[in-house]
Amino acid sequence: MAILIDGKKLAKQVNQHTTTRAAGLIERGIKPGIAVVLVGDDPASQIYTRNKHRLAEKMGLKSDLYRFPTDVKQSTVLGTIKELNNDDSIDAIIVQEPLPDHLDAVAITNAISPAKDVDGLHPDNLGKLFGNQPGNYPVACTPRGIMRIFSYYQVPLAGANVVIVGRSILVGKPLLALLANANATVTIAGRHTKNLRELTTQADILIVATGIAHFIGKDDVKPGAVVIDVGMDRLPSGELTGDVDFAAVEPIAKMITPVPGGVGPMTIASLMEQTVDLAEWRRNGQK
Numbered sequence: 001m002a003i004l005i006d007g008k009k010l011a012k013q014v015n016q017h018t019t020t021r022a023a024g025l026i027e028r029g030i031k032p033g034i035a036v037v038l039v040g041d042d043p044a045s046q047i048y049t050r051n052k053h054r055l056a057e058k059m060g061l062k063s064d065l066y067r068f069p070t071d072v073k074q075s076t077v078l079g080t081i082k083e084l085n086n087d088d089s090i091d092a093i094i095v096q097e098p099l100p101d102h103l104d105a106v107a108i109t110n111a112i113s114p115a116k117d118v119d120g121l122h123p124d125n126l127g128k129l130f131g132n133q134p135g136n137y138p139v140a141c142t143p144r145g146i147m148r149i150f151s152y153y154q155v156p157l158a159g160a161n162v163v164i165v166g167r168s169i170l171v172g173k174p175l176l177a178l179l180a181n182a183n184a185t186v187t188i189a190g191r192h193t194k195n196l197r198e199l200t201t202q203a204d205i206l207i208v209a210t211g212i213a214h215f216i217g218k219d220d221v222k223p224g225a226v227v228i229d230v231g232m233d234r235l236p237s238g239e240l241t242g243d244v245d246f247a248a249v250e251p252i253a254k255m256i257t258p259v260p261g262g263v264g265p266m267t268i269a270s271l272m273e274q275t276v277d278l279a280e281w282r283r284n285g286q287k
């Protein structure tokens with residue numbers, strides 16, 4: 001039986017620490033502020049945005065939501081980002097993904113000030129990450145949360161054979177850099193990778209972010225592997241599940257994240273923690 005990685009419990013610890021740090025800043029007259037830009041009416045995005053807003057307020061942070069209809073013009077979104085870049089009460093800007101197809105997501109990301117880029121997706125911040133540069137800069141929240149899981153559960157990274165299935169800019173690519181910087185041997189694959197099973201069955205650590213329910217089964221996993229499931233998929237029954245067939249894989253894994261209650265809560269905890277980081281770094285003149 002695998003050790004169950006309890007993302008909810010770890011997120012609670014991180015959130016308590018973030019709340020204490022935020023209170024310290026508030027005492028000094030600095031209220032960390034986060035602005036979330038939400039376009040359209042995707043039901044999941046609405047839930048995630050509401051959860052972020054509630055948690056931010058509970059922590060005493062300023063939390064502003066900018067909601068736009070699906071057919072909003074690119075120039076309107078860019079205009080809002082420009083205003084937020086210049087708004088001294090806002091430390092962190094996040095544009096909720098996915099965006100509708102008519103919007104240029106890259107141009108929107110690149111318009112966010114690197115000092116307020118809490119998603120860590122601006123090329124300045126990604127460049128620093130891939131260069132393993134010293135100093136403070138934001139890192140994408142899901143990868144940051146996964147690295148925290150590895151540290152808390154004492155998963156050795158140096159020399160580990162890590163396979164990431166999923167090449168997204170939000171998850172796979174920043175993780176590639178973070179893990180390579182930690183001296184892991186990293187392979188990044190996708191659902192179209194030929195002979196994928198040959199790779200995944202070699203992995204000491206398998207991270208799956210494909211968006212396909214139960215994409216990974218028992219025969220895709222090396223016995224004793226650490227399995228991290230980033231997926232958040234709905235079964236036809238409406239039940240929330242992951243990219244890993246948990247019931248099949250759990251008996252052979254060494255450690256495994258559940259869905260829900262694994263990586264998801266760590267994403268939101270990392271977002272809040274990094275909002276407070278950005279507030280501190282900006283006041284310290286580091287960015």
Ligand SMILES: Nc1nc2c(c(=O)[nH]1)N[C@@H](CN(C=O)c1ccc(C(=O)N[C@@H](CCC(=O)O)C(=O)O)cc1)CN2
Pocket residue numbers: 047048094095096097098119141142170232240259260261262263264265266267268
């Ligand atoms: N700009 C961004 N957009 C998106 C990101 C992101 O990091 N930046 N990630 C996801 C959505 N997301 C945060 O934005 C997110 C999704 C889910 C959870 C979470 O806690 N999930 C729970 C289950 C929730 C449920 O019941 O539906 C869990 O796994 O336990 C946190 C954050 C895509 N967009």
